Amino acid sequence: MWLDLIRRERPSTALMLLVPLIAVAFAAAASAALFTITGKPVGAALYALLIEPFMTRSAFSEVLLKMGPLLLIAQGLAIGFRAQIFNIGAEGQFVLGAIFAAAIPVYFPDSTSIWLWPLMMVMGALGGALWAGLAAFWRVRTNANEILVTLMLGFVATQLLNYLLLGPWKDPMGFNFPQTVMFQYEAMLPTLIPGTRVNVSFLFAIAATLLAWVYVKRSFSGYQLMVGGLAPDAASYAGFRESRAVWISLLIGGLAAGLAGAAEVAGPVGQLQRSISTGYGFAAIIVAYLGGLNPLGMVFSSFLLAVIYIGGDNAMVSAELPVASVRLFQGLVLIAYLAALTWIRYRVQWRKRGATQDGGRA
DSSP states (O other): OEEEEEEOSSOOHHHHHHHHHHHHHHHHHHHHHHHHHHTOOHHHHHHHHHTGGGTSHHHHHHHHHHHHHHHHHHHHHHHHHHTTOOOOOHHHHHHHHHHHHHHHHHHOTTOOOTTHHHHHHHHHHHHHHHHHHHHHHHHHHHOOOHHHHHHHHHHHHHHHHHHHHHTTTOOTTSTTOSBOOOOOGGGSOOBSSTTSSOBTHHHHHHHHHHHHHHHHHHOHHHHHHHHHHHOHHHHHHTTOOHHHHHHHHHHHHHHHHHHHHHHHIIIIIOSOBGGGOOSHHHHHHHHHHHTTTOHHHHHHHHHHHHHHHHHHHHHHHHSOOOHHHHHHHHHHHHHHHHHHHHHHHEEEEEEOTTBOTTSSBO
């Protein structure tokens, strides 16, 4: 017997909207079973994961702080994913953006120009786009797999970061810690909500969402990318060039990731550190697919993942959960989402060996 997945012509809209809730419910149930087996307090763990981030102004502001880079990177990646261009190395592009942005206050530590932090944002975006552009170049010139190239470039970016922080950019007054000097006030992003750490980079993410929606839904270039992803042969027949799609997809993804990296060093961190890379680039892939590659859907998925991030930090303290449990919860959400989405978009058909899908013989 063979199992075929037949695409439904009209998937249920109501079920499509319920998919994220189904994924979270499944992840919560599976995690509760795991917590019970490992002897952890189930109620306290789930409360810390899903409820505590909403209980105080401080905790909720940290959710918004986490949501910003996740949403920004996911919007950039999703444009490529729609065109079947898979940029998996946003983490490396995030690091390059942080490095390029940090170069400004490192080499001009006494500058008090009001253009300092805007220039850092531009440099960060260029750094991320440059790193992604390397993958685009090799994909177009040699047909190298962009998944492997972007992923490997991420490791190169980490080694470059290590070299700078252990060598020429190391703070001589930093007690031998691998980090740069603390950036001056003019290099820091303005605060968006007084009394919290939420800064104007959150507005970058919102602006990126609006631009992505216009690009995908209202522009001819966005339509070309979508057609190229859904029907490559039809796109080629219509004259849509694959190389152009590769360049646009990777450069936009790299630009968004680089800008997020710049905002991180000029925002909550305030200097370049080895720990600047916290997995935003990989988590943004979850955000993009959990949001259905829809610009507006990703607003909700990035918020959900940010809640899990902050809730996970709380759970490690109040419920003594290991960090692996938090990562497992995130992974379960994505697996459940993809499984539920497949079930809704396709119907299962069993057939005997040698029979065609319409019941005849092969």
